[in-house]
Amino acid sequence: MEGPVDTPPEQQKDPVLEAFEVQYAAVKGDPRDFNKLVGLISAAEKLGDIAKLREVYDAFFAEYPLCFGYWKKFADAENRHGSPEAALGVYERGVAAIPYSVDLWGHYASFKQTIGASSEDVQSVFERGLQFVGTDYAAYGLWSKYINYTAGNGGSKAAALIYRRALGQPLKELDKCFNSLTDFVSQLTVDQVVPDEERAALEAQVKSMQEAAFAAQQKAAEEAETAACNAAQEAAEHAAAAATVPAAPMEMPSAPMALDGPSTPGTERKASAEEMPAAAPQTPPPTASGAPQDAAADADGAITPPPASAPAAAPAGSAADQTTGAPEGGAESAASAEELILLDTNVTDEDVKEAWLAGCQAIYEASKEEVGRRKVFEDAIKRPYFHVKALDGAQLAAWSRLLDYAEERGDNSVTTHLYERCLVACAQYHDFWARYIRFLEPREPEAAKDAMLRAQGIHCKAQPEMQLLAARFLERHGDIAAARAAYELVLSKLAPGLVSAVLACANFERRQGVKAAACRIFDDAVAAAAEKGPQGEKTYAFLVVSHAHFLMQSYKDIDAARAAFAAALQKAPGSITLWEGAIHLEESVDAPGEEKARKALALYAKAAGSDTVLSEAEREDFSARAAAAADLLGTAQMVEMAERLHCARFRPTERLTRPVSSASRPSSGQKRPADASAAGASPANKQARPAEHPAASYAPAAAEATAASAAAPAAVPAAAPAAAPAYYGQAAYGYPGYYAQYPQQAYPTYTYPQY
DSSP states (O other): OOOOOOOOOOOOOOHHHHHHHHHHHHHHHOTTOHHHHHHHHHHHHHHTOHHHHHHHHHHHHHHOTTOHHHHHHHHHHHHHTTOHHHHHHHHHHHHHHOTTOHHHHHHHHHHHHHTTOOHHHHHHHHHHHHHHHTTOTTTHHHHHHHHHHHHHTTOHHHHHHHHHHHHTSOOTTHHHHHHHHHHHHHTSOHHHHSOHHHHHHHHHHHHHHHHHHHHHHHHHHHHHHHHHHHHHHHHHHHHHHHHHSOOOOOOOOSSOOOOSSOOOTTHHHHHHHHHSOOOOOOOOOBOTTSSBOOOOBOTTOOBOOOOTTOOOOOOSOOHHHHHHHHHHHHHHHHHHHHHHHHHHOOOOHHHHHHHHHHHHHHHHHHHHHHHHHHHHHHTTOOOOSOOSSOOOHHHHHHHHHHHHHHHHHTOHHHHHHHHHHHHHHTTTOHHHHHHHHHHHTTTOHHHHHHHHHHIIIIITTTOHHHHHHHHHHHHHTTOHHHHHHHHHHIIIIIOTTOHHHHHHHHHHHHHTTOHHHHHHHHHHHHHHHHHTGGGGHHHHHHHHHHHHHHHHHHHOOHHHHHHHHHHHHHHOTTOHHHHHHHHHHHHHSOSOHHHHHHHHHHHHHHHHSTTSOOOHHHHHHHHHHHHHHHHHHSOHHHHHHHHHHHHHHHOGGGGTTSOOOGGGSOOTTOOOHHHHHHTTOOGGGSOOOOSOOOSOOOOOOGGGOOHHHHHSOOOOOOOOOSSOOSTTHHHHHHOGGGTOOOOGGGOOOOOOOOO
């Protein structure tokens, strides 16, 4: 016998491939799970299969195209596998998907330099990137890379011009940029900095400024010389006027002045002369002829000195000599000033470079003012890049405030750029997309449509709110088919049974004039809610009420609305919402009063009947409201009949003499069950009503009690009702004769309750 054939051992499976397959299966079950996609990328990179890696990255970027770091990883992987061209293609896909990423443009330019691309090719990448992100608050890194690359390739003039362009942007590191430019220019000559086409204009500017400065100096010197001449002339005129006026004789005292000792006649005048100090020699002022004027003596021989303010006289000479001498001096001064101007207005290279740098400084100072205004908003933003993790409320508020600031400034280009920046970090928030679309729509309808399609098809494609927003936008712009497709996507896949989507889609079909489609949407939603049983009870009731209201308001189809309520009440007879909706429908119908009252009272009676599944308290509530409705809408006979039916059903006389504890009394401000019912609350949320409650709180009046009532058992004062019936039921409970006829001998006197 042949022995058993030995089978080779089972071939071992590659653990790396097995890990990849596990991750792949996980992602296939949930293709939007970020962590699973990242795990699949890691497994594919370990596998070393570039085809599988491309497939994985494509799946990842279909969901999260704003992750710039993964675009770089993909490009590096393509380059490692020996395909720089494929890596360039990855970068092109990346900057098309996220053009407002400073980092991705920097990586792209660096990769171009790594593979030895031409200078023009590298510069084109920088220029394309700066068109999108050059005004970013954090864009100085890209500007700096561009400057360093250009300067390193011998383009000092081009680098200087890039510096000047950067200074015109509201960059966070604007001071660093200007200081770097100053250091850069200080090491270069004017020919290495200033473009040839700007040099002539700068030289003319510098020369004009110099001439203006020298002209100002000359004018100031001439004004000073004129002022000095005028001062001298005024002084001379003053001295001459003082010399022509005769001095008044000195008044001598009529009596001799008293001395310390005894005086003798004739000694007073001598003593005065001896005590007078010697006068300093004075030069008399010149006369009109130019000769010095002799001092004038008074009658007593006293000399009148000239005024102390008079200047010293000029040397003797003729007036003609003085007149002819002045023009000669002025001509010499003018000639020297002209020579000085011709000498000092020669423009140097350093002057031109300083003028160019001064222009850059003016640009820098203007940009710095804008940075100062924007800084408080920009510094509050901590995460300007995309991440799947949700932003906190403070970050969302910071972005919102920055957008408010931009819109208030009124520059549409700047505002659009800030919106695009915002929608990188806030890409998963449909509120920001809606705001951006509202901003763009009246200004640039095509750009608004592009933004809407990006949000609807990529970043918020799984959010029903975004799809509804897109549907309304498409309808406004006439694309009815696309709008209908968006509504169907929400109702069939994203959020089946979503009430807001049902109402929006039905109203959309109404606007298109398709009543059957609108009603079908309601019917499908109502049927789906009914299948959920108790879990969908509230949704079912709300949808039925909305459907009936839609039929009544949009098409005035009262019969269809009644049919909708009738069918719903057969399925859910215990729904307070449905009963109240049906009653409200009949009370709001435009019909004669008696007919309206009859139909409404029939529904009240049916709701209060014993064949429903409502609780006794709920049925009593409907019964009391029937009397109020009859009083409001019907005849006196209808009122009397409603009261009799209420009394027959609930026999309130049995509870008039029963006390109610204070615990059942509603506290101040507490909402009564009837009010909650009127507000649309479900039975589960209504406050529990006591099974029995008195009609009102009455106080016995002993003074008016009859003997028969005194002999009878004393009535206990009843507390206020724990819960008054809805609508007008409070007045009914407060009226003692409302419920029944009391025995005369036991009928006490009551006071009206205070609510």
